[in-house]
Amino acid sequence: VLLDRRHLRLHAPWVILGLAITFALTAWFIQASWRAERWVGGGSEVGLVAGIAAASTIVFEMLLLPRKWLRRLRLIPAKYWMAAHLWLGTFCLPWAIIHCGGHLGGWLPTIFMIVLALTFLSGIYGVLLQQVLPRWMLRHLPAETIYSQIDHVAEQTVTDLRRQLVATCGPDPNETHRDRSRGEHAVGELNDDDEPASHRSSAPRTVVIGALRQHGRVRGRVVKTLVSKDASADRQPLWNAMHQLEPFLRDGRSSQSPLAEPRRADEWLSRLRTACTKGAAPILEAMEQAHRQRQQFEIQQTMHRWLHAWIPIHLGLSLGVLILLVAHIVVAMRYW
Ligand code: HEM
Numbered sequence: 001v002l003l004d005r006r007h008l009r010l011h012a013p014w015v016i017l018g019l020a021i022t023f024a025l026t027a028w029f030i031q032a033s034w035r036a037e038r039w040v041g042g043g044s045e046v047g048l049v050a051g052i053a054a055a056s057t058i059v060f061e062m063l064l065l066p067r068k069w070l071r072r073l074r075l076i077p078a079k080y081w082m083a084a085h086l087w088l089g090t091f092c093l094p095w096a097i098i099h100c101g102g103h104l105g106g107w108l109p110t111i112f113m114i115v116l117a118l119t120f121l122s123g124i125y126g127v128l129l130q131q132v133l134p135r136w137m138l139r140h141l142p143a144e145t146i147y148s149q150i151d152h153v154a155e156q157t158v159t160d161l162r163r164q165l166v167a168t169c170g171p172d173p174n175e176t177h178r179d180r181s182r183g184e185h186a187v188g189e190l191n192d193d194d195e196p197a198s199h200r201s202s203a204p205r206t207v208v209i210g211a212l213r214q215h216g217r218v219r220g221r222v223v224k225t226l227v228s229k230d231a232s233a234d235r236q237p238l239w240n241a242m243h244q245l246e247p248f249l250r251d252g253r254s255s256q257s258p259l260a261e262p263r264r265a266d267e268w269l270s271r272l273r274t275a276c277t278k279g280a281a282p283i284l285e286a287m288e289q290a291h292r293q294r295q296q297f298e299i300q301q302t303m304h305r306w307l308h309a310w311i312p313i314h315l316g317l318s319l320g321v322l323i324l325l326v327a328h329i330v331v332a333m334r335y336w
Contacts, residue, residue: 014087041101051099143296
């Protein structure tokens with residue numbers, strides 16, 4: 001749900017309707033209480049109307065669940081449902097307060113009001129997160145990708161990096177002959193085509209990789225052709241570095257890699273730069289970029305958890321509200 005000028009038309013009718021009902025109920029409640037010379041409660045005319053408004057809103061709010069289950073039918077676009085959900089849910093609380101006339105009565109209405117208020121607060125909290133986090137991510141995480149694709153993109157990055165390494169400094173010297181003769185291919189292992197320039201001819205060679213691109217708000221991976229420089233002098237340190245980097249690139253923080261810590265990763269990269277020759281600069285740059293991308297994926301995963309963790313709380317509370325509403329109606333009917 002986005003609350004901004006572009007969505008004004010979507011939200012304005014519900015805000016106007018909610019405010020109009022709230023003002024009308026408040027004026028009626030004050031007038032009735034003035035006449036009765038006390039705060040009128042749930043049994044008064046205004047109390048009953050406010051109670052029915054709040055109860056039917058709660059039922060409407062819960063309809064979001066079946067709407068979600070039946071979303072394939074595309075009955076009403078989600079944005080219209082959400083606009084109604086947000087604003088009717090918000091105004092439901094003042095209507096419930098008018099219904100009880102400021103006095104809570106027994107323990108059941110008290111618990112009911114507390115759970116309703118918590119549901120309201122959890123909803124507001126979720127909407128605020130939805131305003132702030134996606135915008136922040138768009139601005140600060142250029143490497144952001146589709147959440148479910150993170151593992152795939154990470155794997156692709158490792159493959160690309162390995163291709164670049166083979167093209168610039170030759171195959172991994174630590175790789176055993178046995179693995180090769182068995183035809184086992186490590187992720188990103190390459191054909192003979194990817195042997196570095198210095199190993200076969202002195203002409204500069206190219207390697208095709210998937211690269212991240214952003215144009216305005218649109219971002220994605222494009223195919224990029226790199227001209228590889230010869231870095232065969234640094235073959236051993238570069239492949240050693242790749243072995244240290246790979247677990248973090250693949251599994252992020254859960255790999256327990258020390259490179260998950262930005263400060264340690266910076267130190268590690270600058271040590272690597274000092275240890276290698278100038279020819280290794282482009283591949284070191286690619287390693288740094290891959291590391292930055294994985295760091296951003298880590299932040300994206302944390303943000304994703306924040307964006308979704310509140311929903312089960314909101315759902316649990318709203319189910320509580322529904323149960324308490326039924327109990328409240330049953331008890332109230334008995335005394336009436
Ligand atoms: C009586 C009060 C309310 C009830 C009973 C209620 C109930 C629900 C239910 C059942 C869902 C579906 C949960 C799911 O996705 O599994 C939901 C989602 C949601 N509610 Fe409420 N709600 C209430 C008030 C509010 C308020 C006041 C707000 C914000 C101002 C709000 C914001 C949201 C949002 C943003 C979602 C969608 C989460 C998502 O899927 O992205 N709700 N609510």
